[in-house]
Amino acid sequence: MSSLDQDQRLHPSCRDKTTVSSDSSDAHTPAKKPLQGLKLASHAVLEEAQQKGRLKCSKCGGSRMFFCYTCCSLVGVTPQEIPSIELPVKIDIIKHPNETDGKSTAIHAKILAPGDVTIYTYPCIPDYDKDKVVLVFPGPGAVSVQDMMQCLYDRTDSKSHYTSDMPCIKRLKREEVQGATHASDNSESGTPDEAKGPESRVSPLQRVVFIDSTWNQTNKISTDERLQDLLRVELNARKTCFWRRQKGKPDTYLATIEAIYYFLKDFHEHCLAEEYNGEYDNLLFFYSYLHSVVNKAKISAGKC
Numbered sequence: 001m002s003s004l005d006q007d008q009r010l011h012p013s014c015r016d017k018t019t020v021s022s023d024s025s026d027a028h029t030p031a032k033k034p035l036q037g038l039k040l041a042s043h044a045v046l047e048e049a050q051q052k053g054r055l056k057c058s059k060c061g062g063s064r065m066f067f068c069y070t071c072c073s074l075v076g077v078t079p080q081e082i083p084s085i086e087l088p089v090k091i092d093i094i095k096h097p098n099e100t101d102g103k104s105t106a107i108h109a110k111i112l113a114p115g116d117v118t119i120y121t122y123p124c125i126p127d128y129d130k131d132k133v134v135l136v137f138p139g140p141g142a143v144s145v146q147d148m149m150q151c152l153y154d155r156t157d158s159k160s161h162y163t164s165d166m167p168c169i170k171r172l173k174r175e176e177v178q179g180a181t182h183a184s185d186n187s188e189s190g191t192p193d194e195a196k197g198p199e200s201r202v203s204p205l206q207r208v209v210f211i212d213s214t215w216n217q218t219n220k221i222s223t224d225e226r227l228q229d230l231l232r233v234e235l236n237a238r239k240t241c242f243w244r245r246q247k248g249k250p251d252t253y254l255a256t257i258e259a260i261y262y263f264l265k266d267f268h269e270h271c272l273a274e275e276y277n278g279e280y281d282n283l284l285f286f287y288s289y290l291h292s293v294v295n296k297a298k299i300s301a302g303k304c
């Protein structure tokens with residue numbers, strides 16, 4: 001998962017808005033907005049499955065709805081009935097063993113893009129090539145998705161020289177100066193002329209790593225020495241739609257599936273330099289459905 005609290009500190013106004021979406025009086029209006037206008041497959045199959053209720057997973061016998069988060073298989077729906085997505089880059093998700101599987105949205109990515117997503121349980125993680133793999137994690141030294149490719153090129157180019165960090169820091173400063181324009185940046189108007197040199201070269205990016213765990217555990221994983229040398233990428237402030245607050249976590253943060261989705265959207269626009277036409281919207285197929293179910297339940301319970 002990718003916490004937003006770094007961004008929240010930079011943009012305090014976001015915190016208020018997102019917190020409102022969690023449980024206050026008008027929760028159903030602002031919280032829904034980020035999920036509106038998505039190009040999603042029909043939710044009819046999920047509605048049908050939901051009416052049947054929980055079923056036994058054929059592999060582990062657990063009582064599940066839609067999918068089994070332990071076995072990573074579908075329950076009560078067939079693969080043909082749900083969307084299958086091809087991603088432009090491989091995704092690895094590192095999961096903390098203590099994370100409650102049922103709450104994690106990492107499984108959504110694996111089920112919807114099985115060919116491109118791998119889930120690892122910490123501490124079993126691969127050795128990554130720092131020239132070809134990035135870690136999505138906020139904090140000092142993290143760069144934006146826009147600057148990520150250039151930083152990877154700089155790393156490769158300067159390999160035979162000395163430190164590879166300097167160009168990234170320079171670019172980070174430029175990024176900070178531009179920060180003010182980001183808010184108005186997410187319209188379809190795009191900025192094709194920002195597509196510069198790097199995009200025409202062969203992409204060095206092979207894999208993107210996300211961490212899926214509670215806040216404290218995330219810090220532990222992110223400081224693992226095997227992840228230390230990876231270029232860190234942070235997402236621009238986004239409003240999370242996540243419906244659950246968790247103990248020990250900031251009020252607002254991106255669910256793992258949201259972080260993956262927003263990363264890919266940025267990657268598509270800024271790194272592939274192509275217009276985004278909903279290519280990865282179906283990553284939120286389960287997420288948006290569950291979100292609407294929770295909202296309806298809240299409304300009928302009179303909480304809103």
Ligand SMILES: [Zn+2]
Nearest residue numbers: 057060068071
């Ligand atoms: Zn199972």
